[in-house]
Amino acid sequence: MAVKHFKTADFVQTVGNEPLVMVDFWADWCGPCKMLSPVIEEIGAQYQGRALVGKVNVDEEPELARQFGVMQIPTVVFLKDGKEVARKVGAMPAGVFTGVLDQYL
Amino acid sequence: MSYDVLVIGGGPAGLSAAVNVRARGRSVLVVSNPLEENPLWKSERVDNYLGLPELSGRELLETMRRHAEKAGAAFRDGRVVSALPSGGQWYVGIGSDMEHASALILAAGVARGKKFPGEAEFLGRGVSYCATCDGMLYRGRSVAVVGYTPTAEREAEFLRSIGCTVTYFRQPKRCEIRGGQQVEEITCDGVTQAVDGVFLLRPAMAPTDLFPGLEMEGGYVKTDRRMATNLPGLFAAGDCTGGPLQVSKAAGDGLVAGQSAAAWASEAARKGRTT
CATH class of the missing domain: 3.50.50.60 (FAD/NAD(P)-binding domain)
Known part of the structure:
Protein backbone atom coordinates (compact mmCIF):
# COMPACT_ATOMS: atom_id res chain seq x y z
CA MET A 1 0.00 0.00 0.00
CA ALA A 2 1.47 3.32 -1.07
CA VAL A 3 -0.10 5.34 1.74
CA LYS A 4 -0.01 4.17 5.35
CA HIS A 5 -2.77 5.00 7.85
CA PHE A 6 -0.97 5.91 11.07
CA LYS A 7 -2.34 5.11 14.54
CA THR A 8 -1.29 6.82 17.78
CA ALA A 9 -0.25 3.48 19.30
CA ASP A 10 2.28 2.53 16.64
CA PHE A 11 3.26 5.95 15.27
CA VAL A 12 6.62 6.36 17.04
CA GLN A 13 7.63 2.79 16.28
CA THR A 14 6.60 3.05 12.62
CA VAL A 15 8.19 6.41 11.96
CA GLY A 16 11.28 5.90 14.15
CA ASN A 17 13.25 3.92 11.61
CA GLU A 18 12.23 5.92 8.54
CA PRO A 19 14.65 8.55 7.23
CA LEU A 20 11.91 10.64 5.58
CA VAL A 21 8.20 10.70 6.38
CA MET A 22 5.29 12.79 5.07
CA VAL A 23 2.11 12.81 7.20
CA ASP A 24 -1.23 14.18 6.01
CA PHE A 25 -3.62 15.11 8.87
CA TRP A 26 -7.21 14.93 7.61
CA ALA A 27 -10.86 14.23 8.46
CA ASP A 28 -13.77 12.99 6.39
CA TRP A 29 -15.85 16.14 7.04
CA CYS A 30 -13.15 18.36 5.52
CA GLY A 31 -13.64 19.38 1.85
CA PRO A 32 -10.07 20.53 1.19
CA CYS A 33 -8.85 17.21 2.67
CA LYS A 34 -10.93 15.32 0.10
CA MET A 35 -9.38 17.48 -2.61
CA LEU A 36 -5.90 16.64 -1.38
CA SER A 37 -6.48 12.92 -0.95
CA PRO A 38 -5.73 11.84 -4.57
CA VAL A 39 -2.63 14.05 -4.55
CA ILE A 40 -1.33 12.30 -1.42
CA GLU A 41 -2.07 8.86 -2.93
CA GLU A 42 -0.18 9.81 -6.07
CA ILE A 43 2.84 11.04 -4.10
CA GLY A 44 2.76 7.88 -1.99
CA ALA A 45 3.03 5.75 -5.14
CA GLN A 46 5.65 8.02 -6.70
CA TYR A 47 7.97 7.98 -3.64
CA GLN A 48 7.41 4.37 -2.60
CA GLY A 49 10.69 2.94 -1.26
CA ARG A 50 12.22 6.42 -0.87
CA ALA A 51 9.91 8.12 1.65
CA LEU A 52 7.10 6.89 3.89
CA VAL A 53 3.84 8.66 3.02
CA GLY A 54 0.98 8.32 5.48
CA LYS A 55 -2.24 9.81 6.78
CA VAL A 56 -3.71 10.55 10.20
CA ASN A 57 -7.48 10.82 10.68
CA VAL A 58 -7.71 13.55 13.35
CA ASP A 59 -11.10 12.27 14.58
CA GLU A 60 -9.81 8.75 15.13
CA GLU A 61 -6.36 9.80 16.38
CA PRO A 62 -6.90 13.11 18.23
CA GLU A 63 -3.86 12.47 20.42
CA LEU A 64 -1.50 12.43 17.41
CA ALA A 65 -3.10 15.61 16.08
CA ARG A 66 -2.58 17.25 19.49
CA GLN A 67 1.04 16.11 19.70
CA PHE A 68 1.72 17.80 16.37
CA GLY A 69 -0.31 20.90 17.27
CA VAL A 70 -2.52 20.45 14.22
CA MET A 71 -5.15 23.21 14.32
CA GLN A 72 -6.20 23.32 10.71
CA ILE A 73 -6.68 20.56 8.20
CA PRO A 74 -5.34 19.46 5.87
CA THR A 75 -1.89 19.90 7.43
CA VAL A 76 1.03 17.98 5.97
CA VAL A 77 4.06 17.49 8.23
CA PHE A 78 7.48 16.30 7.03
CA LEU A 79 9.77 14.35 9.38
CA LYS A 80 13.46 13.83 8.71
CA ASP A 81 15.01 11.20 11.02
CA GLY A 82 11.96 11.55 13.25
CA LYS A 83 12.15 15.35 13.61
CA GLU A 84 9.78 17.83 11.99
CA VAL A 85 11.56 19.76 9.23
CA ALA A 86 8.66 21.30 7.33
CA ARG A 87 4.90 21.77 7.44
CA LYS A 88 2.38 22.81 4.77
CA VAL A 89 -1.12 23.94 5.69
CA GLY A 90 -4.03 23.72 3.24
CA ALA A 91 -4.69 21.91 -0.02
CA MET A 92 -1.83 22.62 -2.43
CA PRO A 93 -0.60 21.23 -5.75
CA ALA A 94 1.55 18.09 -5.68
CA GLY A 95 4.69 20.06 -6.60
CA VAL A 96 4.66 21.86 -3.25
CA PHE A 97 4.94 18.54 -1.37
CA THR A 98 7.31 16.78 -3.77
CA GLY A 99 9.53 19.89 -3.61
CA VAL A 100 9.95 19.38 0.15
CA LEU A 101 10.50 15.61 -0.24
CA ASP A 102 13.16 16.15 -2.94
CA GLN A 103 14.90 18.69 -0.74
CA TYR A 104 15.31 16.17 2.09
CA LEU A 105 15.91 12.97 0.10
CA MET B 1 -21.29 16.85 -8.93
CA ARG B 112 -7.01 42.86 -0.69
CA GLY B 113 -4.20 40.61 0.42
CA LYS B 114 -3.22 42.87 3.33
CA LYS B 115 -2.93 40.76 6.44
CA PHE B 116 -3.01 41.54 10.15
CA PRO B 117 0.24 41.25 12.11
CA GLY B 118 0.62 37.60 13.16
CA GLU B 119 -1.96 36.31 10.64
CA ALA B 120 0.45 34.64 8.20
CA GLU B 121 2.79 33.54 11.00
CA PHE B 122 0.06 31.64 12.88
CA LEU B 123 -1.85 30.25 9.88
CA GLY B 124 -2.46 26.60 10.73
CA ARG B 125 -1.23 27.22 14.28
CA GLY B 126 -4.47 28.77 15.50
CA VAL B 127 -5.42 31.05 12.62
CA SER B 128 -8.10 29.72 10.27
CA TYR B 129 -10.25 31.13 7.47
CA CYS B 130 -13.10 28.64 7.78
CA ALA B 131 -15.13 27.85 10.91
CA THR B 132 -17.02 24.92 9.40
CA CYS B 133 -13.72 23.40 8.17
CA ASP B 134 -11.61 23.67 11.31
CA GLY B 135 -14.13 24.31 14.10
CA MET B 136 -14.15 20.68 15.21
CA LEU B 137 -10.46 20.96 16.16
CA TYR B 138 -11.41 23.67 18.70
CA ARG B 139 -14.26 21.92 20.53
CA GLY B 140 -14.47 23.09 24.14
CA ARG B 141 -11.89 25.82 23.64
CA SER B 142 -11.84 29.59 23.53
CA VAL B 143 -11.78 31.20 20.07
CA ALA B 144 -12.16 34.63 18.48
CA VAL B 145 -14.19 35.22 15.35
CA VAL B 146 -13.21 38.31 13.39
CA GLY B 147 -16.23 38.77 11.16
CA TYR B 148 -16.97 41.07 8.27
CA THR B 149 -20.28 39.66 6.99
CA PRO B 150 -23.62 38.41 8.40
CA THR B 151 -22.54 34.94 7.26
CA ALA B 152 -19.58 35.22 9.66
CA GLU B 153 -22.06 35.64 12.53
CA ARG B 154 -23.70 32.38 11.53
CA GLU B 155 -20.30 30.68 11.49
CA ALA B 156 -19.74 32.02 15.03
CA GLU B 157 -23.07 30.45 16.03
CA PHE B 158 -21.86 27.14 14.57
CA LEU B 159 -18.72 27.34 16.72
CA ARG B 160 -20.84 27.98 19.84
CA SER B 161 -23.06 25.02 18.95
CA ILE B 162 -20.09 22.64 18.96
CA GLY B 163 -18.93 23.89 22.36
CA CYS B 164 -16.48 26.71 21.61
CA THR B 165 -16.41 29.83 23.77
CA VAL B 166 -16.61 32.57 21.15
CA THR B 167 -15.53 36.20 21.33
CA TYR B 168 -16.94 38.02 18.30
CA PHE B 169 -15.15 41.04 16.83
CA ARG B 170 -17.45 42.83 14.39
CA GLN B 171 -15.57 44.44 11.49
CA PRO B 172 -12.55 45.66 13.46
CA LYS B 173 -10.14 47.96 11.64
CA ARG B 174 -6.98 46.62 13.18
CA CYS B 175 -6.10 43.32 14.84
CA GLU B 176 -2.89 41.74 16.02
CA ILE B 177 -2.46 38.04 16.75
CA ARG B 178 0.20 36.95 19.24
CA GLY B 179 1.47 33.73 20.74
CA GLY B 180 4.39 31.35 21.04
CA GLN B 181 4.22 28.07 19.14
CA GLN B 182 0.48 28.63 18.74
CA VAL B 183 -2.03 31.47 19.02
CA GLU B 184 -2.43 32.73 22.59
CA GLU B 185 -4.20 36.08 22.27
CA ILE B 186 -5.69 38.60 19.90
CA THR B 187 -6.10 42.36 20.15
CA CYS B 188 -8.69 44.06 17.95
CA ASP B 189 -9.17 47.84 18.08
CA GLY B 190 -7.66 47.95 21.58
CA VAL B 191 -9.55 44.97 23.08
CA THR B 192 -7.38 41.98 24.05
CA GLN B 193 -8.71 38.45 24.51
CA ALA B 194 -6.85 35.24 25.41
CA VAL B 195 -7.82 32.57 22.83
CA ASP B 196 -6.64 29.24 21.39
CA GLY B 197 -7.87 30.03 17.89
CA VAL B 198 -8.74 32.93 15.62
CA PHE B 199 -11.20 32.63 12.73
CA LEU B 200 -10.73 35.45 10.22
CA LEU B 201 -13.91 35.54 8.15
CA ARG B 202 -13.64 38.15 5.41
CA PRO B 203 -16.13 38.37 2.51
CA ALA B 204 -13.63 36.69 0.16
Whole structure:
Protein backbone atom coordinates (compact mmCIF):
# COMPACT_ATOMS: atom_id res chain seq x y z
CA MET A 1 0.00 0.00 0.00
CA ALA A 2 1.47 3.32 -1.07
CA VAL A 3 -0.10 5.34 1.74
CA LYS A 4 -0.01 4.17 5.35
CA HIS A 5 -2.77 5.00 7.85
CA PHE A 6 -0.97 5.91 11.07
CA LYS A 7 -2.34 5.11 14.54
CA THR A 8 -1.29 6.82 17.78
CA ALA A 9 -0.25 3.48 19.30
CA ASP A 10 2.28 2.53 16.64
CA PHE A 11 3.26 5.95 15.27
CA VAL A 12 6.62 6.36 17.04
CA GLN A 13 7.63 2.79 16.28
CA THR A 14 6.60 3.05 12.62
CA VAL A 15 8.19 6.41 11.96
CA GLY A 16 11.28 5.90 14.15
CA ASN A 17 13.25 3.92 11.61
CA GLU A 18 12.23 5.92 8.54
CA PRO A 19 14.65 8.55 7.23
CA LEU A 20 11.91 10.64 5.58
CA VAL A 21 8.20 10.70 6.38
CA MET A 22 5.29 12.79 5.07
CA VAL A 23 2.11 12.81 7.20
CA ASP A 24 -1.23 14.18 6.01
CA PHE A 25 -3.62 15.11 8.87
CA TRP A 26 -7.21 14.93 7.61
CA ALA A 27 -10.86 14.23 8.46
CA ASP A 28 -13.77 12.99 6.39
CA TRP A 29 -15.85 16.14 7.04
CA CYS A 30 -13.15 18.36 5.52
CA GLY A 31 -13.64 19.38 1.85
CA PRO A 32 -10.07 20.53 1.19
CA CYS A 33 -8.85 17.21 2.67
CA LYS A 34 -10.93 15.32 0.10
CA MET A 35 -9.38 17.48 -2.61
CA LEU A 36 -5.90 16.64 -1.38
CA SER A 37 -6.48 12.92 -0.95
CA PRO A 38 -5.73 11.84 -4.57
CA VAL A 39 -2.63 14.05 -4.55
CA ILE A 40 -1.33 12.30 -1.42
CA GLU A 41 -2.07 8.86 -2.93
CA GLU A 42 -0.18 9.81 -6.07
CA ILE A 43 2.84 11.04 -4.10
CA GLY A 44 2.76 7.88 -1.99
CA ALA A 45 3.03 5.75 -5.14
CA GLN A 46 5.65 8.02 -6.70
CA TYR A 47 7.97 7.98 -3.64
CA GLN A 48 7.41 4.37 -2.60
CA GLY A 49 10.69 2.94 -1.26
CA ARG A 50 12.22 6.42 -0.87
CA ALA A 51 9.91 8.12 1.65
CA LEU A 52 7.10 6.89 3.89
CA VAL A 53 3.84 8.66 3.02
CA GLY A 54 0.98 8.32 5.48
CA LYS A 55 -2.24 9.81 6.78
CA VAL A 56 -3.71 10.55 10.20
CA ASN A 57 -7.48 10.82 10.68
CA VAL A 58 -7.71 13.55 13.35
CA ASP A 59 -11.10 12.27 14.58
CA GLU A 60 -9.81 8.75 15.13
CA GLU A 61 -6.36 9.80 16.38
CA PRO A 62 -6.90 13.11 18.23
CA GLU A 63 -3.86 12.47 20.42
CA LEU A 64 -1.50 12.43 17.41
CA ALA A 65 -3.10 15.61 16.08
CA ARG A 66 -2.58 17.25 19.49
CA GLN A 67 1.04 16.11 19.70
CA PHE A 68 1.72 17.80 16.37
CA GLY A 69 -0.31 20.90 17.27
CA VAL A 70 -2.52 20.45 14.22
CA MET A 71 -5.15 23.21 14.32
CA GLN A 72 -6.20 23.32 10.71
CA ILE A 73 -6.68 20.56 8.20
CA PRO A 74 -5.34 19.46 5.87
CA THR A 75 -1.89 19.90 7.43
CA VAL A 76 1.03 17.98 5.97
CA VAL A 77 4.06 17.49 8.23
CA PHE A 78 7.48 16.30 7.03
CA LEU A 79 9.77 14.35 9.38
CA LYS A 80 13.46 13.83 8.71
CA ASP A 81 15.01 11.20 11.02
CA GLY A 82 11.96 11.55 13.25
CA LYS A 83 12.15 15.35 13.61
CA GLU A 84 9.78 17.83 11.99
CA VAL A 85 11.56 19.76 9.23
CA ALA A 86 8.66 21.30 7.33
CA ARG A 87 4.90 21.77 7.44
CA LYS A 88 2.38 22.81 4.77
CA VAL A 89 -1.12 23.94 5.69
CA GLY A 90 -4.03 23.72 3.24
CA ALA A 91 -4.69 21.91 -0.02
CA MET A 92 -1.83 22.62 -2.43
CA PRO A 93 -0.60 21.23 -5.75
CA ALA A 94 1.55 18.09 -5.68
CA GLY A 95 4.69 20.06 -6.60
CA VAL A 96 4.66 21.86 -3.25
CA PHE A 97 4.94 18.54 -1.37
CA THR A 98 7.31 16.78 -3.77
CA GLY A 99 9.53 19.89 -3.61
CA VAL A 100 9.95 19.38 0.15
CA LEU A 101 10.50 15.61 -0.24
CA ASP A 102 13.16 16.15 -2.94
CA GLN A 103 14.90 18.69 -0.74
CA TYR A 104 15.31 16.17 2.09
CA LEU A 105 15.91 12.97 0.10
CA MET B 1 -21.29 16.85 -8.93
CA SER B 2 -19.00 17.94 -11.73
CA TYR B 3 -19.63 21.17 -13.68
CA ASP B 4 -18.04 22.48 -16.86
CA VAL B 5 -17.44 25.86 -15.24
CA LEU B 6 -17.48 27.03 -11.64
CA VAL B 7 -17.80 30.77 -10.96
CA ILE B 8 -16.53 32.22 -7.70
CA GLY B 9 -18.63 35.31 -6.98
CA GLY B 10 -22.27 36.16 -7.67
CA GLY B 11 -22.10 39.87 -8.54
CA PRO B 12 -22.49 41.37 -12.04
CA ALA B 13 -19.24 39.81 -13.36
CA GLY B 14 -20.02 36.33 -12.05
CA LEU B 15 -23.66 36.39 -13.13
CA SER B 16 -22.77 37.67 -16.60
CA ALA B 17 -20.16 34.91 -16.87
CA ALA B 18 -22.75 32.31 -15.84
CA VAL B 19 -25.30 33.52 -18.43
CA ASN B 20 -22.67 33.32 -21.15
CA VAL B 21 -21.46 29.86 -20.16
CA ARG B 22 -25.07 28.68 -20.39
CA ALA B 23 -25.43 30.43 -23.78
CA ARG B 24 -22.66 28.11 -25.01
CA GLY B 25 -24.53 25.08 -23.69
CA ARG B 26 -22.16 24.32 -20.81
CA SER B 27 -23.09 23.66 -17.19
CA VAL B 28 -22.16 26.25 -14.58
CA LEU B 29 -22.23 26.60 -10.80
CA VAL B 30 -22.04 30.01 -9.15
CA VAL B 31 -20.68 29.97 -5.60
CA SER B 32 -21.16 33.21 -3.70
CA ASN B 33 -22.09 34.93 -0.49
CA PRO B 34 -25.83 35.72 -0.17
CA LEU B 35 -26.87 38.39 -2.70
CA GLU B 36 -27.61 40.93 0.03
CA GLU B 37 -23.95 40.82 1.11
CA ASN B 38 -22.79 42.10 -2.28
CA PRO B 39 -21.46 45.69 -1.95
CA LEU B 40 -23.68 46.75 -4.88
CA TRP B 41 -26.79 45.80 -2.82
CA LYS B 42 -26.37 49.00 -0.79
CA SER B 43 -26.13 51.37 -3.78
CA GLU B 44 -29.18 53.58 -3.77
CA ARG B 45 -29.03 54.31 -7.47
CA VAL B 46 -26.96 53.13 -10.45
CA ASP B 47 -27.37 55.47 -13.40
CA ASN B 48 -24.71 54.43 -15.87
CA TYR B 49 -25.73 50.89 -16.71
CA LEU B 50 -26.81 51.08 -20.34
CA GLY B 51 -30.51 50.63 -20.96
CA LEU B 52 -31.46 50.15 -17.30
CA PRO B 53 -31.16 53.58 -15.68
CA GLU B 54 -32.51 54.67 -12.29
CA LEU B 55 -32.35 51.25 -10.67
CA SER B 56 -31.03 50.64 -7.18
CA GLY B 57 -28.08 48.29 -6.77
CA ARG B 58 -30.44 45.78 -5.20
CA GLU B 59 -32.88 45.90 -8.15
CA LEU B 60 -30.03 45.52 -10.61
CA LEU B 61 -28.56 42.55 -8.73
CA GLU B 62 -31.93 40.82 -8.40
CA THR B 63 -32.65 41.34 -12.12
CA MET B 64 -29.27 39.89 -13.06
CA ARG B 65 -29.65 36.96 -10.70
CA ARG B 66 -33.08 36.10 -12.14
CA HIS B 67 -31.58 36.23 -15.62
CA ALA B 68 -28.81 33.78 -14.68
CA GLU B 69 -31.29 31.47 -12.91
CA LYS B 70 -33.55 31.48 -15.98
CA ALA B 71 -30.53 30.68 -18.16
CA GLY B 72 -30.04 27.51 -16.13
CA ALA B 73 -27.09 28.39 -13.91
CA ALA B 74 -26.88 26.49 -10.61
CA PHE B 75 -26.29 28.44 -7.41
CA ARG B 76 -24.78 27.71 -4.07
CA ASP B 77 -24.27 30.00 -1.06
CA GLY B 78 -20.84 29.66 0.46
CA ARG B 79 -17.31 30.95 0.63
CA VAL B 80 -14.56 29.33 -1.42
CA VAL B 81 -11.66 28.63 0.93
CA SER B 82 -9.32 26.63 -1.29
CA ALA B 83 -8.76 25.63 -4.91
CA LEU B 84 -6.53 22.94 -6.33
CA PRO B 85 -5.88 21.77 -9.90
CA SER B 86 -5.59 18.01 -10.26
CA GLY B 87 -5.98 15.66 -13.23
CA GLY B 88 -7.40 18.32 -15.57
CA GLN B 89 -10.02 19.47 -13.07
CA TRP B 90 -10.19 22.29 -10.55
CA TYR B 91 -11.22 21.09 -7.08
CA VAL B 92 -12.80 23.84 -5.01
CA GLY B 93 -13.33 23.75 -1.24
CA ILE B 94 -16.57 25.50 -0.22
CA GLY B 95 -16.67 25.63 3.57
CA SER B 96 -16.34 22.00 4.57
CA ASP B 97 -17.61 20.72 1.21
CA MET B 98 -16.14 20.39 -2.26
CA GLU B 99 -17.09 20.78 -5.94
CA HIS B 100 -15.10 20.40 -9.15
CA ALA B 101 -15.12 21.81 -12.67
CA SER B 102 -13.01 21.96 -15.85
CA ALA B 103 -12.64 25.72 -15.71
CA LEU B 104 -12.91 28.36 -12.99
CA ILE B 105 -13.85 32.01 -13.17
CA LEU B 106 -12.74 34.21 -10.31
CA ALA B 107 -15.22 37.07 -9.97
CA ALA B 108 -15.13 37.66 -6.23
CA GLY B 109 -14.72 41.45 -6.26
CA VAL B 110 -11.94 43.37 -4.60
CA ALA B 111 -10.28 41.39 -1.82
CA ARG B 112 -7.01 42.86 -0.69
CA GLY B 113 -4.20 40.61 0.42
CA LYS B 114 -3.22 42.87 3.33
CA LYS B 115 -2.93 40.76 6.44
CA PHE B 116 -3.01 41.54 10.15
CA PRO B 117 0.24 41.25 12.11
CA GLY B 118 0.62 37.60 13.16
CA GLU B 119 -1.96 36.31 10.64
CA ALA B 120 0.45 34.64 8.20
CA GLU B 121 2.79 33.54 11.00
CA PHE B 122 0.06 31.64 12.88
CA LEU B 123 -1.85 30.25 9.88
CA GLY B 124 -2.46 26.60 10.73
CA ARG B 125 -1.23 27.22 14.28
CA GLY B 126 -4.47 28.77 15.50
CA VAL B 127 -5.42 31.05 12.62
CA SER B 128 -8.10 29.72 10.27
CA TYR B 129 -10.25 31.13 7.47
CA CYS B 130 -13.10 28.64 7.78
CA ALA B 131 -15.13 27.85 10.91
CA THR B 132 -17.02 24.92 9.40
CA CYS B 133 -13.72 23.40 8.17
CA ASP B 134 -11.61 23.67 11.31
CA GLY B 135 -14.13 24.31 14.10
CA MET B 136 -14.15 20.68 15.21
CA LEU B 137 -10.46 20.96 16.16
CA TYR B 138 -11.41 23.67 18.70
CA ARG B 139 -14.26 21.92 20.53
CA GLY B 140 -14.47 23.09 24.14
CA ARG B 141 -11.89 25.82 23.64
CA SER B 142 -11.84 29.59 23.53
CA VAL B 143 -11.78 31.20 20.07
CA ALA B 144 -12.16 34.63 18.48
CA VAL B 145 -14.19 35.22 15.35
CA VAL B 146 -13.21 38.31 13.39
CA GLY B 147 -16.23 38.77 11.16
CA TYR B 148 -16.97 41.07 8.27
CA THR B 149 -20.28 39.66 6.99
CA PRO B 150 -23.62 38.41 8.40
CA THR B 151 -22.54 34.94 7.26
CA ALA B 152 -19.58 35.22 9.66
CA GLU B 153 -22.06 35.64 12.53
CA ARG B 154 -23.70 32.38 11.53
CA GLU B 155 -20.30 30.68 11.49
CA ALA B 156 -19.74 32.02 15.03
CA GLU B 157 -23.07 30.45 16.03
CA PHE B 158 -21.86 27.14 14.57
CA LEU B 159 -18.72 27.34 16.72
CA ARG B 160 -20.84 27.98 19.84
CA SER B 161 -23.06 25.02 18.95
CA ILE B 162 -20.09 22.64 18.96
CA GLY B 163 -18.93 23.89 22.36
CA CYS B 164 -16.48 26.71 21.61
CA THR B 165 -16.41 29.83 23.77
CA VAL B 166 -16.61 32.57 21.15
CA THR B 167 -15.53 36.20 21.33
CA TYR B 168 -16.94 38.02 18.30
CA PHE B 169 -15.15 41.04 16.83
CA ARG B 170 -17.45 42.83 14.39
CA GLN B 171 -15.57 44.44 11.49
CA PRO B 172 -12.55 45.66 13.46
CA LYS B 173 -10.14 47.96 11.64
CA ARG B 174 -6.98 46.62 13.18
CA CYS B 175 -6.10 43.32 14.84
CA GLU B 176 -2.89 41.74 16.02
CA ILE B 177 -2.46 38.04 16.75
CA ARG B 178 0.20 36.95 19.24
CA GLY B 179 1.47 33.73 20.74
CA GLY B 180 4.39 31.35 21.04
CA GLN B 181 4.22 28.07 19.14
CA GLN B 182 0.48 28.63 18.74
CA VAL B 183 -2.03 31.47 19.02
CA GLU B 184 -2.43 32.73 22.59
CA GLU B 185 -4.20 36.08 22.27
CA ILE B 186 -5.69 38.60 19.90
CA THR B 187 -6.10 42.36 20.15
CA CYS B 188 -8.69 44.06 17.95
CA ASP B 189 -9.17 47.84 18.08
CA GLY B 190 -7.66 47.95 21.58
CA VAL B 191 -9.55 44.97 23.08
CA THR B 192 -7.38 41.98 24.05
CA GLN B 193 -8.71 38.45 24.51
CA ALA B 194 -6.85 35.24 25.41
CA VAL B 195 -7.82 32.57 22.83
CA ASP B 196 -6.64 29.24 21.39
CA GLY B 197 -7.87 30.03 17.89
CA VAL B 198 -8.74 32.93 15.62
CA PHE B 199 -11.20 32.63 12.73
CA LEU B 200 -10.73 35.45 10.22
CA LEU B 201 -13.91 35.54 8.15
CA ARG B 202 -13.64 38.15 5.41
CA PRO B 203 -16.13 38.37 2.51
CA ALA B 204 -13.63 36.69 0.16
CA MET B 205 -10.16 35.18 0.25
CA ALA B 206 -7.41 37.28 -1.34
CA PRO B 207 -6.77 35.92 -4.88
CA THR B 208 -3.14 35.02 -4.15
CA ASP B 209 -4.13 33.13 -0.97
CA LEU B 210 -6.67 31.11 -2.95
CA PHE B 211 -4.40 30.59 -5.97
CA PRO B 212 -0.70 30.41 -5.07
CA GLY B 213 1.38 31.51 -8.07
CA LEU B 214 -1.38 33.71 -9.53
CA GLU B 215 0.12 36.66 -11.36
CA MET B 216 -0.99 40.09 -10.14
CA GLU B 217 -0.49 43.57 -11.57
CA GLY B 218 -0.92 46.72 -9.50
CA GLY B 219 -2.83 44.80 -6.83
CA TYR B 220 -5.28 43.23 -9.30
CA VAL B 221 -5.42 39.83 -11.03
CA LYS B 222 -3.53 39.98 -14.33
CA THR B 223 -5.49 38.69 -17.34
CA ASP B 224 -5.14 38.69 -21.11
CA ARG B 225 -7.85 39.83 -23.52
CA ARG B 226 -9.67 36.49 -23.09
CA MET B 227 -9.73 37.16 -19.33
CA ALA B 228 -7.37 34.20 -18.86
CA THR B 229 -4.95 34.31 -15.93
CA ASN B 230 -1.49 32.73 -15.94
CA LEU B 231 -2.94 29.54 -14.35
CA PRO B 232 -4.36 27.04 -16.88
CA GLY B 233 -8.17 26.88 -16.76
CA LEU B 234 -8.51 29.86 -14.43
CA PHE B 235 -10.19 32.99 -15.78
CA ALA B 236 -11.05 36.20 -13.94
CA ALA B 237 -13.61 38.98 -14.36
CA GLY B 238 -14.89 42.13 -12.73
CA ASP B 239 -13.43 44.27 -9.97
CA CYS B 240 -10.74 41.72 -9.04
CA THR B 241 -9.12 42.39 -12.44
CA GLY B 242 -8.95 46.17 -11.95
CA GLY B 243 -10.87 49.38 -12.56
CA PRO B 244 -13.06 51.06 -13.42
CA LEU B 245 -15.00 49.33 -10.63
CA GLN B 246 -18.31 49.69 -12.45
CA VAL B 247 -21.19 47.33 -13.22
CA SER B 248 -20.94 47.71 -17.04
CA LYS B 249 -17.27 46.82 -17.06
CA ALA B 250 -17.89 43.84 -14.77
CA ALA B 251 -20.70 42.54 -17.00
CA GLY B 252 -18.47 42.90 -20.07
CA ASP B 253 -15.60 41.10 -18.37
CA GLY B 254 -18.01 38.37 -17.33
CA LEU B 255 -19.17 37.86 -20.91
CA VAL B 256 -15.61 37.40 -22.17
CA ALA B 257 -14.58 35.17 -19.24
CA GLY B 258 -17.76 33.10 -19.59
CA GLN B 259 -17.16 32.47 -23.29
CA SER B 260 -13.46 31.70 -22.74
CA ALA B 261 -14.17 29.30 -19.87
CA ALA B 262 -16.93 27.57 -21.90
CA ALA B 263 -14.46 27.14 -24.79
CA TRP B 264 -11.89 25.72 -22.36
CA ALA B 265 -14.45 23.24 -21.02
CA SER B 266 -15.53 22.23 -24.55
CA GLU B 267 -11.92 21.57 -25.48
CA ALA B 268 -11.39 19.53 -22.29
CA ALA B 269 -14.53 17.49 -23.03
CA ARG B 270 -13.40 16.91 -26.63
CA LYS B 271 -9.95 15.73 -25.46
CA GLY B 272 -11.58 13.54 -22.84
CA ARG B 273 -13.67 11.83 -25.49
CA THR B 274 -10.80 11.20 -27.88
CA THR B 275 -8.29 9.86 -25.35
